Amino acid sequence: MDSSLSKNQKTYIHIAQNFLMQLRGQFPITQATQIIKLRKASDFADILNIHVNHLNRAIKLYTGKTTTQNINECFIKESKGLLKSTDWPITAIAMVFGFREANHFSAFFKKHGGYTPTNYRTLKIKK
Template identity: 50%
Template sequence: MSGIESIEEFYHHKFNRAPNGVAQESDHFNVFDLAEVLKPGIPRPYQRRDFYKIMLIRGDNIFHYADKSIAANGAALTFFTPDVPYKCEQRGITTGSFCIFKEGFFSDHIRSSLKDLPVFAPGANAIFLLNEQQERLVVDIFQKMQQEIVTDYPFKYNLIRSYVTELIHQAMKMQPMEQLYQHTDANTRITAVFRDLLERQFPIASNEQQLKLRSAMDYAERLNIHVNHLNRAVRTTTGKTTTKLISERLLSEARALLAHTNWNVAEIGYCLGFEEAGNFNHFFKKNTGITPGNYRQQIS
């Protein structure tokens, strides 16, 4: 897995220049046609970026993000965050538009974090297939952003923020309403904080990085609650044990690292908190039925 791509590196890779002052680094925003940046025959690495990206893409494409690979044939609206590594594998002619922005572009204008929005939440659906009507609407929003960003209007970024927000709401409307309902009971709040703490440890970006929180007890101590309290809250809310959710997330990251890095199995196990390679092999085989080495052979 490659390192984290910064805004500066993005402009260097795509345009061989630094950002041109479209906005300051902390609140950077820009919008592009895909045709401006696509370099046929040059694959993009599977990696994290230090900025958010919303993209309208048309064609026959496969998106690899986290431990998932999703085919999108036609028009799709995609949302990617700095927390999740990803790449797009193009199979033929690809067209569309996309915008990139840093957290600061929104942080002073919304009450909560961008990660509280369903499309950017940990584990959220990142890809939305569009019908013709939805595609026309999204195309219109991107055209408005591209037209506005070159104007001298002093409040243009406020207007552009409203266009980005409209894209987010269009995607949220495509999700079943039960996924958008926010429970407010104590068990759900504890589970949400636990999940947030769990996701903060990922993705693993270096083979020298190692997870610090591995057990339910580790998370309970960090949250300053009794482990039994944490376990009851998580089971009540999700139907799963705390240990099961931790194991599922470890397994997801293990699959991603086996698929997208050349680190050996022992290194991956160490990063995931297994001091002994044999313990990691046992954990992986117990949950998948095959060893990490066999899994890597199968996907390659």
């Protein structure tokens, strides 16, 4: 690490890198029975043994995005991959990401991915 960085900056970088490692370490999803355990900022803060506000500050400074934005982007990217590469029911994909109801997953996917999961899968199959 750059020696010109302050102790706080080094700490934030370390926290952010550990967060990203934990987040990305949950992927790829290879089985429909696999369930994502770390879904919220507080889940990551707990595993990193820090306060959630400290995590959020570090992530925002390191990535320019909120912790939740980073999590959502990763979830959408993996969801799109599953919709393209598997024939798993959308309910199974929803369960993988911790959604008890497929309609909640669909709303999340549409908000962050631009399409419903069904429409996305149909569009990607045609291409």
